[in-house]
Amino acid sequence: MRKSRIGADDKPMRFEDERFLMCHQCSQCSGVCPSERQGGINPREIVMRYAAGIADPSDGVLWLCTMCHSCAERCQLDVRPAELISMLRQEGAEKGSCPRSFQEEAKLFMRTGLSFPSTGLTKKIRKEMGLPELVQDARTVEDIALIASKTRLGRVRLE
Amino acid sequence: MSDGSYLFRGCLIPTRLPYLESSSKYVIDRMGIDAKDLPGASCCVEPIGLKTIAEDTWMVTVARMLAIAERDGRDVLTLCNGCYLSFVEAMHVLRTKERADKVNEVLDQIGLEYKGDVKVRHILDLVHSLGEERLRALVSTDVSMVHVAPHTGCHVLRPSGIGLVEIPYAPRMLADVATWSGARVDHSEEWPECCGGGVSSIDETLSSKMLERVTGRYKGSGANCILTPCPFCFSQFDLRQKEGLPVLYISELLAMAMGAPANVVGLKYHRIRTNF
Ligand code: SF4
Ligand code: SF4
Numbered sequence: 001m002r003k004s005r006i007g008a009d010d011k012p013m014r015f016e017d018e019r020f021l022m023c024h025q026c027s028q029c030s031g032v033c034p035s036e037r038q039g040g041i042n043p044r045e046i047v048m049r050y051a052a053g054i055a056d057p058s059d060g061v062l063w064l065c066t067m068c069h070s071c072a073e074r075c076q077l078d079v080r081p082a083e084l085i086s087m088l089r090q091e092g093a094e095k096g097s098c099p100r101s102f103q104e105e106a107k108l109f110m111r112t113g114l115s116f117p118s119t120g121l122t123k124k125i126r127k128e129m130g131l132p133e134l135v136q137d138a139r140t141v142e143d144i145a146l147i148a149s150k151t152r153l154g155r156v157r158l159e
Numbered sequence: 160m161s162d163g164s165y166l167f168r169g170c171l172i173p174t175r176l177p178y179l180e181s182s183s184k185y186v187i188d189r190m191g192i193d194a195k196d197l198p199g200a201s202c203c204v205e206p207i208g209l210k211t212i213a214e215d216t217w218m219v220t221v222a223r224m225l226a227i228a229e230r231d232g233r234d235v236l237t238l239c240n241g242c243y244l245s246f247v248e249a250m251h252v253l254r255t256k257e258r259a260d261k262v263n264e265v266l267d268q269i270g271l272e273y274k275g276d277v278k279v280r281h282i283l284d285l286v287h288s289l290g291e292e293r294l295r296a297l298v299s300t301d302v303s304m305v306h307v308a309p310h311t312g313c314h315v316l317r318p319s320g321i322g323l324v325e326i327p328y329a330p331r332m333l334a335d336v337a338t339w340s341g342a343r344v345d346h347s348e349e350w351p352e353c354c355g356g357g358v359s360s361i362d363e364t365l366s367s368k369m370l371e372r373v374t375g376r377y378k379g380s381g382a383n384c385i386l387t388p389c390p391f392c393f394s395q396f397d398l399r400q401k402e403g404l405p406v407l408y409i410s411e412l413l414a415m416a417m418g419a420p421a422n423v424v425g426l427k428y429h430r431i432r433t434n435f
Binding site for chain 2: 034037040069070073086089101113114115116118119126143153154155156
Protein backbone atom coordinates (compact mmCIF):
# COMPACT_ATOMS: atom_id res chain seq x y z
CA MET A 1 0.00 0.00 0.00
CA ARG A 2 3.04 2.26 0.14
CA LYS A 3 3.07 3.11 -3.60
CA SER A 4 0.76 5.76 -5.00
CA ARG A 5 -1.18 4.79 -8.07
CA ILE A 6 -0.64 7.14 -10.95
CA GLY A 7 -3.57 7.88 -13.22
CA ALA A 8 -5.73 5.40 -11.37
CA ASP A 9 -8.92 7.34 -11.76
CA ASP A 10 -10.42 8.80 -14.87
CA LYS A 11 -12.55 11.40 -13.17
CA PRO A 12 -12.33 14.97 -14.41
CA MET A 13 -10.00 17.26 -12.49
CA ARG A 14 -11.57 18.82 -9.44
CA PHE A 15 -10.01 21.80 -7.78
CA GLU A 16 -11.92 22.44 -4.59
CA ASP A 17 -9.23 24.67 -3.29
CA GLU A 18 -7.05 26.75 -5.55
CA ARG A 19 -4.46 27.16 -2.82
CA PHE A 20 -3.23 23.64 -3.53
CA LEU A 21 -2.42 24.68 -7.10
CA MET A 22 0.01 27.38 -6.02
CA CYS A 23 2.70 24.80 -5.29
CA HIS A 24 5.93 25.24 -7.23
CA GLN A 25 7.36 21.89 -6.15
CA CYS A 26 10.23 23.33 -4.12
CA SER A 27 10.32 20.36 -1.67
CA GLN A 28 10.62 22.50 1.44
CA CYS A 29 7.68 20.62 2.89
CA SER A 30 9.11 17.15 2.24
CA GLY A 31 12.42 18.32 3.66
CA VAL A 32 10.86 18.84 7.09
CA CYS A 33 8.29 16.03 6.94
CA PRO A 34 9.12 13.51 9.69
CA SER A 35 7.25 10.80 7.83
CA GLU A 36 8.94 11.34 4.46
CA ARG A 37 12.33 11.22 6.15
CA GLN A 38 11.58 7.67 7.29
CA GLY A 39 10.06 6.47 4.02
CA GLY A 40 6.43 7.40 4.77
CA ILE A 41 4.42 10.05 2.93
CA ASN A 42 5.88 12.75 0.67
CA PRO A 43 3.74 15.89 0.96
CA ARG A 44 5.21 17.53 -2.15
CA GLU A 45 4.27 14.49 -4.19
CA ILE A 46 0.70 14.51 -2.86
CA VAL A 47 0.31 18.16 -3.89
CA MET A 48 1.85 17.43 -7.30
CA ARG A 49 -0.59 14.58 -7.94
CA TYR A 50 -3.52 16.71 -6.93
CA ALA A 51 -2.45 19.55 -9.21
CA ALA A 52 -2.04 17.06 -12.04
CA GLY A 53 -5.53 15.69 -11.41
CA ILE A 54 -4.28 12.24 -10.51
CA ALA A 55 -4.59 12.27 -6.72
CA ASP A 56 -5.96 8.98 -5.42
CA PRO A 57 -8.06 9.34 -2.23
CA SER A 58 -7.87 5.59 -1.63
CA ASP A 59 -4.05 5.57 -1.59
CA GLY A 60 -2.94 3.98 1.69
CA VAL A 61 0.04 6.32 1.88
CA LEU A 62 -2.26 9.18 2.93
CA TRP A 63 -2.58 7.59 6.38
CA LEU A 64 1.17 7.74 7.02
CA CYS A 65 0.91 11.44 7.85
CA THR A 66 0.97 12.39 11.55
CA MET A 67 -0.80 15.74 10.96
CA CYS A 68 2.18 17.48 12.56
CA HIS A 69 1.73 20.44 10.18
CA SER A 70 5.48 20.86 9.69
CA CYS A 71 4.86 20.95 5.93
CA ALA A 72 2.35 23.78 6.25
CA GLU A 73 4.67 25.71 8.51
CA ARG A 74 7.59 25.51 6.13
CA CYS A 75 5.77 26.22 2.86
CA GLN A 76 6.36 29.79 1.80
CA LEU A 77 3.36 29.81 -0.49
CA ASP A 78 0.92 28.72 2.22
CA VAL A 79 -0.14 25.62 0.31
CA ARG A 80 -0.68 23.60 3.50
CA PRO A 81 -0.22 20.02 2.24
CA ALA A 82 -1.63 18.57 5.50
CA GLU A 83 -5.00 20.11 4.69
CA LEU A 84 -4.98 18.52 1.26
CA ILE A 85 -4.11 15.16 2.83
CA SER A 86 -7.02 15.58 5.22
CA MET A 87 -9.37 16.45 2.37
CA LEU A 88 -8.31 13.38 0.39
CA ARG A 89 -8.64 11.15 3.48
CA GLN A 90 -12.24 12.28 3.90
CA GLU A 91 -13.04 11.24 0.36
CA GLY A 92 -11.24 7.94 0.76
CA ALA A 93 -12.94 7.18 4.08
CA GLU A 94 -16.36 7.46 2.47
CA LYS A 95 -15.32 4.84 -0.05
CA GLY A 96 -13.91 2.48 2.55
CA SER A 97 -10.18 3.23 2.76
CA CYS A 98 -10.14 4.33 6.40
CA PRO A 99 -7.62 2.20 8.35
CA ARG A 100 -8.92 -0.28 10.91
CA SER A 101 -7.67 1.61 13.96
CA PHE A 102 -9.42 4.84 12.97
CA GLN A 103 -12.58 2.89 12.13
CA GLU A 104 -12.60 1.42 15.62
CA GLU A 105 -12.07 4.88 17.05
CA ALA A 106 -14.95 6.27 14.98
CA LYS A 107 -17.27 3.48 16.14
CA LEU A 108 -16.36 4.00 19.78
CA PHE A 109 -16.85 7.74 19.46
CA MET A 110 -20.29 7.32 17.88
CA ARG A 111 -21.28 4.84 20.56
CA THR A 112 -19.85 6.50 23.68
CA GLY A 113 -18.77 10.03 22.75
CA LEU A 114 -15.18 9.13 23.65
CA SER A 115 -12.24 7.90 21.59
CA PHE A 116 -10.60 5.73 24.22
CA PRO A 117 -12.36 3.04 26.21
CA SER A 118 -12.38 2.97 29.96
CA THR A 119 -10.84 -0.34 31.07
CA GLY A 120 -10.31 -2.30 34.25
CA LEU A 121 -6.92 -0.63 34.61
CA THR A 122 -8.59 2.79 34.30
CA LYS A 123 -10.89 1.91 37.18
CA LYS A 124 -8.05 0.54 39.29
CA ILE A 125 -5.75 3.55 38.92
CA ARG A 126 -8.59 6.06 39.36
CA LYS A 127 -9.61 4.33 42.54
CA GLU A 128 -6.07 4.16 43.90
CA MET A 129 -5.64 7.88 43.26
CA GLY A 130 -8.97 8.83 44.76
CA LEU A 131 -10.37 10.08 41.43
CA PRO A 132 -14.11 9.72 40.73
CA GLU A 133 -15.26 6.89 38.48
CA LEU A 134 -15.80 7.78 34.83
CA VAL A 135 -19.41 8.00 33.77
CA GLN A 136 -20.53 9.29 30.40
CA ASP A 137 -23.90 10.96 30.71
CA ALA A 138 -26.68 9.69 28.48
CA ARG A 139 -27.48 13.12 27.10
CA THR A 140 -23.94 13.55 25.73
CA VAL A 141 -24.06 10.14 24.08
CA GLU A 142 -27.37 11.08 22.42
CA ASP A 143 -26.01 14.44 21.27
CA ILE A 144 -22.96 12.83 19.68
CA ALA A 145 -25.09 10.22 17.92
CA LEU A 146 -27.24 13.01 16.51
CA ILE A 147 -24.22 15.05 15.40
CA ALA A 148 -22.68 12.00 13.70
CA SER A 149 -25.92 11.29 11.84
CA LYS A 150 -26.04 14.85 10.50
CA THR A 151 -22.38 15.03 9.49
CA ARG A 152 -19.72 13.20 7.57
CA LEU A 153 -18.75 10.70 10.25
CA GLY A 154 -22.10 9.03 9.78
CA ARG A 155 -21.15 8.41 6.15
CA VAL A 156 -17.69 6.91 6.71
CA ARG A 157 -17.69 3.37 5.41
CA LEU A 158 -17.06 1.08 8.35
CA GLU A 159 -16.45 -2.66 8.23
CA MET B 160 -14.71 38.56 32.12
CA SER B 161 -15.56 34.93 32.58
CA ASP B 162 -16.61 33.23 35.80
CA GLY B 163 -13.74 30.80 35.89
CA SER B 164 -13.00 27.80 33.70
CA TYR B 165 -14.26 24.41 32.78
CA LEU B 166 -11.58 21.75 32.77
CA PHE B 167 -11.72 19.65 29.60
CA ARG B 168 -9.84 16.46 30.37
CA GLY B 169 -10.16 14.90 26.93
CA CYS B 170 -10.17 11.10 26.43
CA LEU B 171 -6.62 9.87 26.84
CA ILE B 172 -5.90 11.39 30.24
CA PRO B 173 -8.96 10.19 32.21
CA THR B 174 -8.94 6.70 30.67
CA ARG B 175 -5.28 5.80 30.26
CA LEU B 176 -3.30 8.38 32.23
CA PRO B 177 -5.38 9.27 35.32
CA TYR B 178 -2.19 10.30 37.14
CA LEU B 179 -1.87 13.25 34.77
CA GLU B 180 -5.41 14.26 35.74
CA SER B 181 -4.59 13.92 39.41
CA SER B 182 -1.43 16.06 39.23
CA SER B 183 -3.14 18.62 36.95
CA LYS B 184 -6.00 19.06 39.35
CA TYR B 185 -3.55 19.51 42.19
CA VAL B 186 -1.64 22.21 40.30
CA ILE B 187 -4.77 24.02 39.13
CA ASP B 188 -6.02 24.03 42.68
CA ARG B 189 -2.74 25.34 44.07
CA MET B 190 -2.86 28.14 41.51
CA GLY B 191 -6.22 29.11 42.95
CA ILE B 192 -8.07 28.52 39.68
CA ASP B 193 -11.73 27.59 39.69
CA ALA B 194 -11.99 24.81 37.09
CA LYS B 195 -14.61 22.11 37.49
CA ASP B 196 -15.06 19.43 34.83
CA LEU B 197 -16.81 20.56 31.65
CA PRO B 198 -20.37 19.19 31.78
CA GLY B 199 -21.36 17.19 28.71
CA ALA B 200 -17.74 16.64 27.65
CA SER B 201 -17.13 14.33 24.69
CA CYS B 202 -14.02 13.56 22.64
CA CYS B 203 -12.68 16.67 20.87
CA VAL B 204 -12.61 14.65 17.61
CA GLU B 205 -8.84 14.43 17.82
CA PRO B 206 -6.99 16.17 14.98
CA ILE B 207 -4.83 13.26 13.81
CA GLY B 208 -7.34 10.60 12.81
CA LEU B 209 -11.01 11.31 13.52
CA LYS B 210 -11.02 14.92 12.39
CA THR B 211 -9.36 14.01 9.10
CA ILE B 212 -12.14 11.60 8.19
CA ALA B 213 -15.00 13.95 9.05
CA GLU B 214 -14.22 17.64 9.37
CA ASP B 215 -17.80 18.77 9.78
CA THR B 216 -18.29 16.28 12.63
CA TRP B 217 -15.28 17.85 14.33
CA MET B 218 -16.63 21.37 13.87
CA VAL B 219 -20.07 20.63 15.31
CA THR B 220 -18.74 18.49 18.15
CA VAL B 221 -16.31 21.15 19.33
CA ALA B 222 -18.86 23.93 18.83
CA ARG B 223 -21.25 21.99 21.07
CA MET B 224 -18.78 22.04 23.95
CA LEU B 225 -17.77 25.65 23.31
CA ALA B 226 -21.45 26.57 23.38
CA ILE B 227 -21.87 24.89 26.77
CA ALA B 228 -18.93 26.85 28.22
CA GLU B 229 -20.17 30.03 26.57
CA ARG B 230 -23.66 29.55 27.98
CA ASP B 231 -22.18 29.17 31.47
CA GLY B 232 -19.77 32.10 31.07
CA ARG B 233 -16.65 29.99 31.52
CA ASP B 234 -13.36 29.48 29.65
CA VAL B 235 -12.25 26.05 28.50
CA LEU B 236 -8.99 24.73 29.94
CA THR B 237 -7.40 21.79 28.11
CA LEU B 238 -4.64 19.43 29.22
CA CYS B 239 -3.74 18.08 25.79
CA ASN B 240 -2.15 19.49 22.64
CA GLY B 241 -4.61 17.61 20.44
CA CYS B 242 -7.65 18.89 22.33
CA TYR B 243 -6.20 22.37 22.33
CA LEU B 244 -5.69 22.42 18.55
CA SER B 245 -9.14 20.95 18.01
CA PHE B 246 -10.78 23.75 20.00
CA VAL B 247 -8.62 26.64 18.79
CA GLU B 248 -8.84 25.64 15.14
CA ALA B 249 -12.60 25.18 15.33
CA MET B 250 -12.93 28.69 16.73
CA HIS B 251 -10.74 29.93 13.91
CA VAL B 252 -12.76 28.34 11.11
CA LEU B 253 -16.09 29.22 12.74
CA ARG B 254 -15.31 32.91 12.40
CA THR B 255 -16.73 32.45 8.90
CA LYS B 256 -20.43 33.15 9.24
CA GLU B 257 -21.64 30.52 6.74
CA ARG B 258 -19.79 27.80 8.62
CA ALA B 259 -21.05 29.00 12.01
CA ASP B 260 -24.62 29.08 10.64
CA LYS B 261 -24.36 25.49 9.40
CA VAL B 262 -22.98 24.33 12.72
CA ASN B 263 -25.73 26.15 14.59
CA GLU B 264 -28.40 24.44 12.47
CA VAL B 265 -27.33 21.17 14.06
CA LEU B 266 -26.73 22.64 17.53
CA ASP B 267 -30.21 24.11 17.47
CA GLN B 268 -31.59 20.56 17.53
CA ILE B 269 -29.88 19.95 20.87
CA GLY B 270 -30.79 23.30 22.33
CA LEU B 271 -27.44 25.07 21.99
CA GLU B 272 -25.98 27.97 20.07
CA TYR B 273 -22.36 28.86 19.38
CA LYS B 274 -21.63 32.59 19.26
CA GLY B 275 -17.85 32.64 19.48
CA ASP B 276 -17.53 34.46 22.77
CA VAL B 277 -15.40 31.99 24.68
CA LYS B 278 -11.73 31.54 25.46
CA VAL B 279 -9.69 28.35 25.22
CA ARG B 280 -6.49 27.76 27.11
CA HIS B 281 -3.88 25.05 27.43
CA ILE B 282 -2.39 24.26 30.84
CA LEU B 283 1.03 25.31 29.48
CA ASP B 284 -0.35 28.74 28.63
CA LEU B 285 -2.18 29.03 31.94
CA VAL B 286 0.91 28.23 34.01
CA HIS B 287 3.20 30.38 31.89
CA SER B 288 0.86 33.35 32.17
CA LEU B 289 1.30 33.28 35.94
CA GLY B 290 4.78 34.63 35.37
CA GLU B 291 8.07 33.78 37.03
CA GLU B 292 7.50 35.47 40.34
CA ARG B 293 4.10 34.02 41.11
CA LEU B 294 5.08 30.55 39.99
CA ARG B 295 8.27 30.58 42.05
CA ALA B 296 6.21 31.66 45.06
CA LEU B 297 4.24 28.40 44.79
CA VAL B 298 7.36 26.22 44.72
CA SER B 299 8.22 24.56 48.01
CA THR B 300 10.23 21.50 47.05
CA ASP B 301 13.66 21.37 45.42
CA VAL B 302 13.48 19.74 41.98
CA SER B 303 16.95 20.79 40.81
CA MET B 304 17.85 17.12 40.30
CA VAL B 305 15.34 17.03 37.43
CA HIS B 306 17.21 17.85 34.20
CA VAL B 307 14.76 18.20 31.38
CA ALA B 308 14.74 18.10 27.60
CA PRO B 309 11.59 20.11 26.81
CA HIS B 310 9.36 18.64 24.08
CA THR B 311 6.55 21.10 23.42
CA GLY B 312 4.77 18.90 20.87
CA CYS B 313 3.23 19.97 17.58
CA HIS B 314 -0.27 21.09 18.33
CA VAL B 315 0.33 24.06 20.62
CA LEU B 316 2.55 25.64 17.97
CA ARG B 317 1.57 24.42 14.51
CA PRO B 318 -0.09 25.45 12.25
CA SER B 319 0.66 29.09 12.97
CA GLY B 320 -1.80 31.84 12.12
CA ILE B 321 -4.86 30.29 13.75
CA GLY B 322 -4.40 31.58 17.29
CA LEU B 323 -2.29 28.89 18.98
CA VAL B 324 -0.43 30.20 21.99
CA GLU B 325 3.14 29.11 21.25
CA ILE B 326 5.43 30.08 18.35
CA PRO B 327 6.53 27.51 15.74
CA TYR B 328 10.24 28.32 15.88
CA ALA B 329 12.29 28.12 19.07
CA PRO B 330 9.39 27.94 21.53
CA ARG B 331 10.29 29.01 25.06
CA MET B 332 7.23 28.64 27.27
CA LEU B 333 7.84 25.07 28.40
CA ALA B 334 11.53 25.72 29.17
CA ASP B 335 10.52 28.84 31.11
CA VAL B 336 8.02 26.91 33.20
CA ALA B 337 10.63 24.22 33.90
CA THR B 338 13.21 26.82 34.97
CA TRP B 339 10.76 28.70 37.17
CA SER B 340 9.77 25.48 38.89
CA GLY B 341 13.42 24.91 39.78
CA ALA B 342 14.34 22.18 37.29
CA ARG B 343 17.39 22.39 35.03
CA VAL B 344 16.87 22.72 31.28
CA ASP B 345 19.47 20.80 29.28
CA HIS B 346 18.23 21.12 25.73
CA SER B 347 16.64 23.84 23.67
CA GLU B 348 14.05 23.27 20.97
CA GLU B 349 14.58 25.08 17.70
CA TRP B 350 12.44 23.41 15.07
CA PRO B 351 10.12 21.34 17.28
CA GLU B 352 9.76 17.84 15.91
CA CYS B 353 6.91 15.37 15.86
CA CYS B 354 7.15 12.38 18.24
CA GLY B 355 5.62 10.09 15.61
CA GLY B 356 2.66 9.18 17.83
CA GLY B 357 0.16 10.07 15.12
CA VAL B 358 0.97 6.99 13.03
CA SER B 359 1.63 4.55 15.87
CA SER B 360 -1.61 2.68 15.18
CA ILE B 361 -1.04 2.68 11.40
CA ASP B 362 2.62 1.79 10.96
CA GLU B 363 4.55 0.98 14.11
CA THR B 364 7.94 0.79 12.45
CA LEU B 365 7.56 4.21 10.86
CA SER B 366 6.32 5.65 14.14
CA SER B 367 9.27 4.21 16.07
CA LYS B 368 11.77 5.59 13.59
CA MET B 369 10.32 9.08 14.04
CA LEU B 370 10.42 8.62 17.79
CA GLU B 371 14.03 7.49 17.79
CA ARG B 372 15.15 10.52 15.81
CA VAL B 373 13.60 12.89 18.35
CA THR B 374 14.71 11.04 21.47
CA GLY B 375 18.23 10.59 20.07
CA ARG B 376 18.77 14.32 20.39
CA TYR B 377 17.36 14.47 23.89
CA LYS B 378 19.52 11.56 25.03
CA GLY B 379 22.69 13.30 23.93
CA SER B 380 21.79 16.48 25.81
CA GLY B 381 22.53 15.32 29.34
CA ALA B 382 18.88 15.52 30.37
CA ASN B 383 17.58 12.80 32.69
CA CYS B 384 14.01 13.12 31.45
CA ILE B 385 11.81 14.52 28.69
CA LEU B 386 9.25 17.14 29.72
CA THR B 387 6.06 17.55 27.69
CA PRO B 388 2.68 19.29 27.99
CA CYS B 389 1.01 16.71 25.70
CA PRO B 390 -0.42 13.38 26.90
CA PHE B 391 -0.12 11.86 23.40
CA CYS B 392 3.60 12.66 23.25
CA PHE B 393 3.84 11.43 26.87
CA SER B 394 2.37 8.05 25.87
CA GLN B 395 4.56 7.75 22.82
CA PHE B 396 7.68 8.42 24.93
CA ASP B 397 6.68 6.30 27.90
CA LEU B 398 5.29 3.28 26.03
CA ARG B 399 7.28 3.06 22.84
CA GLN B 400 10.89 3.92 23.59
CA LYS B 401 12.98 0.79 23.84
CA GLU B 402 15.66 1.93 26.22
CA GLY B 403 14.88 5.48 26.77
CA LEU B 404 14.60 8.54 28.85
CA PRO B 405 11.81 8.79 31.38
CA VAL B 406 9.17 11.38 30.60
CA LEU B 407 7.32 13.86 32.78
CA TYR B 408 4.09 15.61 31.92
CA ILE B 409 4.10 19.32 32.79
CA SER B 410 1.77 18.98 35.78
CA GLU B 411 3.85 16.16 37.26
CA LEU B 412 6.93 18.38 37.45
CA LEU B 413 4.89 21.29 38.80
CA ALA B 414 3.09 19.16 41.38
CA MET B 415 6.44 17.78 42.56
CA ALA B 416 7.83 21.32 42.86
CA MET B 417 4.72 22.42 44.74
CA GLY B 418 5.25 19.65 47.27
CA ALA B 419 2.48 17.23 46.23
CA PRO B 420 2.53 13.83 47.94
CA ALA B 421 3.72 10.88 45.84
CA ASN B 422 0.24 9.39 45.47
CA VAL B 423 -0.99 12.60 43.82
CA VAL B 424 1.85 12.65 41.28
CA GLY B 425 1.76 8.93 40.52
CA LEU B 426 5.26 8.46 39.07
CA LYS B 427 4.98 4.77 39.97
CA TYR B 428 2.57 4.29 37.06
CA HIS B 429 5.19 5.25 34.47
CA ARG B 430 6.55 2.39 32.42
CA ILE B 431 9.99 3.99 32.25
CA ARG B 432 10.83 4.77 35.85
CA THR B 433 12.30 8.11 36.78
CA ASN B 434 15.50 7.97 38.78
CA PHE B 435 15.64 11.18 40.73
S1 SF4 C 1 3.63 22.57 -0.90
FE1 SF4 C 1 4.84 24.43 -0.56
S2 SF4 C 1 6.76 23.69 0.36
FE2 SF4 C 1 5.76 21.92 -0.58
S3 SF4 C 1 6.65 21.77 -2.61
FE3 SF4 C 1 4.76 22.98 -2.79
S4 SF4 C 1 5.41 25.11 -2.62
FE4 SF4 C 1 7.10 23.86 -1.86
S1 SF4 D 1 1.57 17.01 8.41
FE1 SF4 D 1 1.94 15.03 7.44
S2 SF4 D 1 2.77 15.49 5.43
FE2 SF4 D 1 2.92 17.35 6.67
S3 SF4 D 1 4.98 17.28 7.54
FE3 SF4 D 1 3.62 16.33 9.05
S4 SF4 D 1 3.65 14.13 8.56
FE4 SF4 D 1 4.50 15.23 6.79
